[in-house]
Amino acid sequence: MKFLKVTSILSSIALVLASGPTEGEAEADPNSAVVKLTTDSFNEFLINNPLVLAEFYAPWCGYCKKLAPEYVKAADSLNESHPNIKLAQIDCTVEEDLCRQFGIRGYPTLKVLRGPENSDDYEGPREADGIMEYMIKQTLPSVSVPETVEEFLSLIEEQAKPFIVQISGKGDEESNSTFTSVADTLRKELNFITAKSEDIINSLSTKYFDFDVSSYLDKVGYLVIHPKENTIIPFTAEVSKDALVNFFKTEVVPYFGDINRDTYMMYMESPLPLGYYFYKTEEQRESFEETFNKLGKTFRGKMNFVGLDANLFGRHAESLNMDPEIVPLFAIQDNASGKKYGVDQAENPEGPSIEQVEELVEQFMEGSAKPIVKSEPMPSDEEVSSAPVYPLVSHNHDALLEDLSKDIFVEYYAHWCGHCKKLAPIWDNLGGLYKEHPESNVVVAKIDHSKNDVDTYVQIEGYPTLLFYPANGEVDEKTGLRIPVPYEGPRELDSFIEFIKNKSSLNVDGSEFKQPEVEEEAEVEHDEL
Ligand SMILES: *[C@@H]1O[C@H](CO)[C@@H](O)[C@H](O)[C@H]1NC(C)=O
Numbered sequence: 131m132k133f134l135k136v137t138s139i140l141s142s143i144a145l146v147l148a149s150g151p152t153e154g155e156a157e158a159d160p161n162s163a164v165v166k167l168t169t170d171s172f173n174e175f176l177i178n179n180p181l182v183l184a185e186f187y188a189p190w191c192g193y194c195k196k197l198a199p200e201y202v203k204a205a206d207s208l209n210e211s212h213p214n215i216k217l218a219q220i221d222c223t224v225e226e227d228l229c230r231q232f233g234i235r236g237y238p239t240l241k242v243l244r245g246p247e248n249s250d251d252y253e254g255p256r257e258a259d260g261i262m263e264y265m266i267k268q269t270l271p272s273v274s275v276p277e278t279v280e281e282f283l284s285l286i287e288e289q290a291k292p293f294i295v296q297i298s299g300k301g302d303e304e305s306n307s308t309f310t311s312v313a314d315t316l317r318k319e320l321n322f323i324t325a326k327s328e329d330i331i332n333s334l335s336t337k338y339f340d341f342d343v344s345s346y347l348d349k350v351g352y353l354v355i356h357p358k359e360n361t362i363i364p365f366t367a368e369v370s371k372d373a374l375v376n377f378f379k380t381e382v383v384p385y386f387g388d389i390n391r392d393t394y395m396m397y398m399e400s401p402l403p404l405g406y407y408f409y410k411t412e413e414q415r416e417s418f419e420e421t422f423n424k425l426g427k428t429f430r431g432k433m434n435f436v437g438l439d440a441n442l443f444g445r446h447a448e449s450l451n452m453d454p455e456i457v458p459l460f461a462i463q464d465n466a467s468g469k470k471y472g473v474d475q476a477e478n479p480e481g482p483s484i485e486q487v488e489e490l491v492e493q494f495m496e497g498s499a500k501p502i503v504k505s506e507p508m509p510s511d512e513e514v515s516s517a518p519v520y521p522l523v524s525h526n527h528d529a530l531l532e533d534l535s536k537d538i539f540v541e542y543y544a545h546w547c548g549h550c551k552k553l554a555p556i557w558d559n560l561g562g563l564y565k566e567h568p569e570s571n572v573v574v575a576k577i578d579h580s581k582n583d584v585d586t587y588v589q590i591e592g593y594p595t596l597l598f599y600p601a602n603g604e605v606d607e608k609t610g611l612r613i614p615v616p617y618e619g620p621r622e623l624d625s626f627i628e629f630i631k632n633k634s635s636l637n638v639d640g641s642e643f644k645q646p647e648v649e650e651e652a653e654v655e656h657d658e659l
Pocket residue numbers: 161162163164206209210
């Protein structure tokens with residue numbers, strides 16, 4: 131949930147699906163150069179045609195119909211000028227398995243395929259000239275192999291982002307083809323360069339004095355180079371495609387980069403905690419650049435650091451439990467625990483100091499930092515004892531649930547939710563029943579989840595969510611709380627009572643507590659007699 135929220139703020143790329151213009155056919159003219167592929171013909175075609183643009187479509191889809199004439203035009207022209215590039219179509223209403231295999235969720239979806247194994251989203255225009263230009267660019271090799279030292283060094287000078295160098299002093303065909311295949315997979319994100327001769331390899335030492343290349347002259351090596359920081363990170367594990375892809379993906383993350391639409395996925399794909407510096411001006415960012423580069427280097431592989439332009443994405447502070455109005459700010463999001471940490475904003479309205487940032491990072495790494503918990507204030511003892519339903523907030527949620535001797539039924543609600551308002555009197559009734567019988571050891575509770583950030587075993591996706599924590603139930607390691615049973619039946623008193631009876635290991639039958647009603651009935655019967 132937390133991440134879906136970020137996505138919606140950061141990536142406003144709308145998936146336009148279905149409907150749209152409706153004239154013409156979505157399927158290309160069979161006499162055109164567009165090749166219709168089926169599950170049966172797919173693999174062989176891709177083996178024989180190393181560069182294919184594939185359109186996954188449905189015959190009824192309006193945007194597919196609109197694309198068709200442009201697609202045909204591009205295919206026919208490319209067939210003349212670049213016969214090594216093929217344009218294909220796959221009808222997803224027929225080839226369902228194939229489309230599922232590619233995770234197709236909307237039409238048309240275009241993918242650049244290099245053999246049956248490597249597929250990349252097509253991110254070019256949807257008219258003939260644009261398609262051609264994009265695909266012709268794709269024919270350029272994914273690895274640059276400069277011939278001379280001058281070419282090599284000027285290519286390196288051009289790199290603004292971290293890039294990859296293969297030192298192939300005595301490379302064999304196999305390692306070479308592994309590298310090419312890695313480069314094909316990551317070509318959209320990264321630049322790959324091969325240093326193929328001894329003088330080129332040696333020139334790396336002239337540029338990067340702190341790096342000794344002599345040991346690489348007789349073997350293959352792989353380096354991630356960070357041009358801004360002039361650092362080289364060599365690959366030291368056993369070579370395989372997966373190992374290299376992983377290594378490059380981890381190590382190209384800059385020590386301190388900016389998170390934005392382009393880099394969002396790179397950071398989200400990393401399991402590491404993320405330290406965010408929110409800034410409003412370039413001066414603010416610059417004054418922390420050195421600090422974060424240093425921290426990024428020190429905690430490489432343990433934590434990533436990013437800058438975030440609060441003018442664009444400032445609202446994201448809310449999902450870090452920080453106030454978006456007070457910027458600059460520094461916060462840490464620990465994905466593994468779901469916890470958030472930050473330099474206190476109330477005490478530092480002008481933003482954190484470098485020392486405070488460093489201190490928080492250190493404490494976080496030692497495990498001594500205190501997470502920021504969004505919570506309403508603790509209810510007083512009187513509030514607890516007078517309410518039929520136990521009032522929970524973040525601060526007392528876990529403590530109550532840690533009492534394994536009780537059956538606890540919790541409503542996770544939001545103050546603005548209509549269904550929750552409707553449920554409120556019934557929930558109060560239910561709570562009252564068991565509260566009058568404390569020996570039952572059943573507690574009915576509620577928490578405004580929109581104001582209290584608590585970890586739950588089940589992701590709360592709508593309100594109200596009703597979770598029953600049975601007494602002596604199994605404890606989940608991640609949350610440290612019992613594994614709850616979600617309630618999905620009708621939101622009625624009798625049904626709740628029966629559910630508690632069914633799921634409780636204490637076998638409490640709350641219907642026996644409904645004395646008043648029974649008495650009333652008895653009186654009525656009595657009158658009749
Ligand atoms: C593709 O090009 C080849 C060679 O020029 C030609 O023989 C063939 O007819 C073309 N295919 C289409 C569908 O235009």
